[in-house]
Amino acid sequence: MAGFILDTNHLSAAIRRVSPLRDRLRQAYRNGFRLGTCWPALCELEFGIAQTKDPERCRRTLTTVLEEVRIWPFGWEIVRSYGELSITLEKKGRVLSHVDVVLAAMASHYKVTVLTTDKDFEALPEVGVENWLTP
Numbered sequence: 499m500a501g502f503i504l505d506t507n508h509l510s511a512a513i514r515r516v517s518p519l520r521d522r523l524r525q526a527y528r529n530g531f532r533l534g535t536c537w538p539a540l541c542e543l544e545f546g547i548a549q550t551k552d553p554e555r556c557r558r559t560l561t562t563v564l565e566e567v568r569i570w571p572f573g574w575e576i577v578r579s580y581g582e583l584s585i586t587l588e589k590k591g592r593v594l595s596h597v598d599v600v601l602a603a604m605a606s607h608y609k610v611t612v613l614t615t616d617k618d619f620e621a622l623p624e625v626g627v628e629n630w631l632t633p
Contacts, residue, residue, distance in 0.1 A: 500610070501531050501533060501534065501608065501611070502526070502628070503535060503536070503570070503604055503605050503611070504523075504539065504567060504613045505539060505597075505601055505612060506539045506542040506543050508613040508630065509535060509539060509543045509563070510543060511631055512563050513543075513556050513560050515555075515559075519630055524566060532608075532610065533567040533568065534567060534569070534610070535567055535569060536569065536570060536600055536604055537569060538596065538600045538601075540569065570604060570608060572603075572604055576600075576607050577603075579606055583599050583602050583603055583606075583622065584599055586622070587621055590621055592618070594618045595618075598619065602625045606624070612627045612628070613628055613630055614629065615629050615631055615632075
C-alpha cells in the first residue's frame with residue numbers, strides 16, 4: 499500500500515484554520531493511502547505552535563489531523579539508516595536537518611514518499627519526495 503510521511507511544513511499547513519491540504523490528506527486516507535509522521539517533526543511543529551496567537555486551537559486541530567496521520571514508530575533499522583544517510587550526505591558535502599534525515603530514513607524503511615517543501619531532499623535522490631503545497 500502506498501503512503502506518505504509528512505514533514506513539518508506539511509503538518510503546519512494541515513493545521514491552519516482553512517487547509518486545502520488537510521482536505522487532500524483526508525481524501526488520500528479514505529482512498530487507502532498510509533499517512534504518517536514522526537516525533538521529531540512534531541517537536542519542530544510544537545515549536546511553531548507555541549509561538550502562535552492560539553496554540554490551543556492549533557493543538558486541537560493537530561489532534562484531529564493525527565486521527566488519519568499516524569505517528570510511526572522507529573527502531574534500530576531506522577537508526578542505522580539514519581547513520582548511513584548521514585554518511586552519504588557528508589560525503590556529498592550536504593547537510594540536512596536531523597529531522598529531515600529521520601524522515602528520509604523512515605521513508606526508506608516504510609517505502610513511502612516524503613511530503614515536503616524542502617529542496618534539501620534533492621541530495622538523496624533515492625528518497626521519493628512530493629510537495630502538495632504547490633498547485
